[in-house]
Amino acid sequence: MKEEADILIRKITVLDPAGSKVLHDVDIAIKDGKIAQIGDRVKADAAEEIEGEGKIAIPGLVDAHTHVFQIFLRGALSLKELQAHPIWLRVLIPFEAELTRDEARISAELACLNMIMKGVTAFADAGGPYPEILAQVATEAGLRGLVTHSTMDAGPENYRRTAHMNRELVRKYRKGRVRGCYSIRQIMTSTDSQIDETFKYAREDDAPVHMHLNEEVSEIQHSLSRWGLRPVEYLHYKGYLNSKVIAAHCAFLTSREIQQLSQSGATVVHCPAIAMLYMNFPRIPELISAGANVAIGSDGGSYRPIDLFLEMNIMVSGLTGYYGTPYHDFNIIAPQTALRIATYNGSKVFGDRLGRIEEGYTADIAIIDTRKPHLTPLHDPSLIPLYATGEDITDLIIDGKTVMRNRQVLTLDQEKILQESREAQLQILEKIKRIPK
Ligand SMILES: [Zn+2]
Structure with missing residues (x-):
């Protein structure tokens, strides 16, 4: 029988350092903010699917x-x-x-x-x-x-x-x-x-x-x-x-x-x-x-x-x-x-039940796309901290909700924030100059 899920990540590599685990080619089903299931071929109807091929999921x-x-x-x-x-x-x-x-x-x-x-x-x-x-x-x-x-x-x-x-x-x-x-x-x-x-x-x-x-x-x-x-x-x-x-x-x-x-x-x-x-x-x-x-x-x-x-x-x-x-x-x-x-x-x-990609844990997950020149080949995915940068994160899930998809932040207005930051720059620099050092 098919389960219901909020997000289904397909065919992804999972790194779970706290559990000393590397899983290849697995599905992750997320429901009600939690990791509901991790398995080979999870059967679930999900409102949102993320294609995980060539990608690595790490805890947030x-x-x-x-x-x-x-x-x-x-x-x-x-x-x-x-x-x-x-x-x-x-x-x-x-x-x-x-x-x-x-x-x-x-x-x-x-x-x-x-x-x-x-x-x-x-x-x-x-x-x-x-x-x-x-x-x-x-x-x-x-x-x-x-x-x-x-x-x-x-x-x-x-x-x-x-x-x-x-x-x-x-x-x-x-x-x-x-x-x-x-x-x-x-x-x-x-x-x-x-x-x-x-x-x-x-x-x-x-x-x-x-x-x-x-x-x-x-x-x-x-x-x-x-x-x-x-x-x-x-x-x-x-x-x-x-x-x-x-x-x-x-x-x-x-x-x-x-x-x-x-x-x-x-x-x-x-x-x-x-x-x-x-x-x-x-x-x-x-x-x-x-x-x-x-x-x-x-x-x-x-x-x-x-x-x-x-x-x-x-x-x-x-x-x-x-x-x-x-x-x-x-x-x-x-x-x-x-x-x-x-x-x-x-x-x-x-708090508890955080920081792992494991069933029953809160779904705080970062996804890295490894299909890049600086990450190819990557024989042992657990060495990713030595090769990746934050820019390689494509998707971010917090509490079971997607806040960034394909590097588009869904919860904040990137253009507006950068524009306002540029506008504030001069007055802030004046402030810094006034600080007696
Ligand atoms: Zn400090």
Whole structure:
């Protein structure tokens, strides 16, 4: 008997890194937002069919640390300005604080368009000036997301955001694909009471806490002089580390902190491009060996395009170059592990039954067309992270709905967003010039 399906993908190769599976020439039936059936020849009547021959289906990519409201900084900062230490306090936060609501909306639309066109199905924003605008735009775009205020109470006076504001956000957006969460922008710009309140509320509301953690040397020094402990050690001491914590960068960890993070179940988000540019080679291989949940992040795409394939490539090459090559050990991070990091591992911060192409899981799927010169031949499809770019994604399904078909985004007006972004460019550049660096 024929089943009913919403979408039927025919004869496709499936990569499911969390299940260590590669399936060739199978059909995928999607119904009510879920993957209903995967099999050789699925008999189903579907409203929408996707021809999968020559294509690979992967779980949707998850950008587990981004800054949607920094996207307009692209190409605006010189290398010298990038060294204006610490850049987040001297340039990035003042820039966000100056954005008007209208500029924030265009910025959010541009970021969502960029993410969809690169195969990202879910994102965790680290916090910006207008999380409600982002929530609205991302909901309309069809994305899955976590939004939060840029929480700080000891930073620039015109840009203070409290845990209480996040509580309102968390309570307003607690169901659905886009949810509110808690955050600490940086321990250096948060008082003890703000940190305590954030983790208290998060525990009561069972919501994630997104934070920058162990991202620079001055932060470690700050932490040591303030508490006599390093940042991760302090959170461990307070009992704040758990599986709801999203810890971005973690570029300067001791072995003890690696153990504390790994045992807590926290998600450590490695942002490969900015790590190479601004930090170091984080101890990701040790974190993985210790059992930490390592995810990947773009860090906002202000100095690189938002493209998690690019990030995976930098991760594999960079970490192998640093931890492996000098010792002739080339098995530091396998490409399949990179794909698992960029899909399944990141999806854990959004809930269960995500990040896999498996029956019963939520249908968040990206489809790659391999019929291209740079992807032909591809003997082992699981090596795709080394060869593809985000531009190779043709179709994107989120929550069982197609949001991009044959590279046409169905939920956002691409031409209008690019036009408005171009129109906003001059006034935004003026703003950037006015920031004292
Ligand atoms: Zn960041």
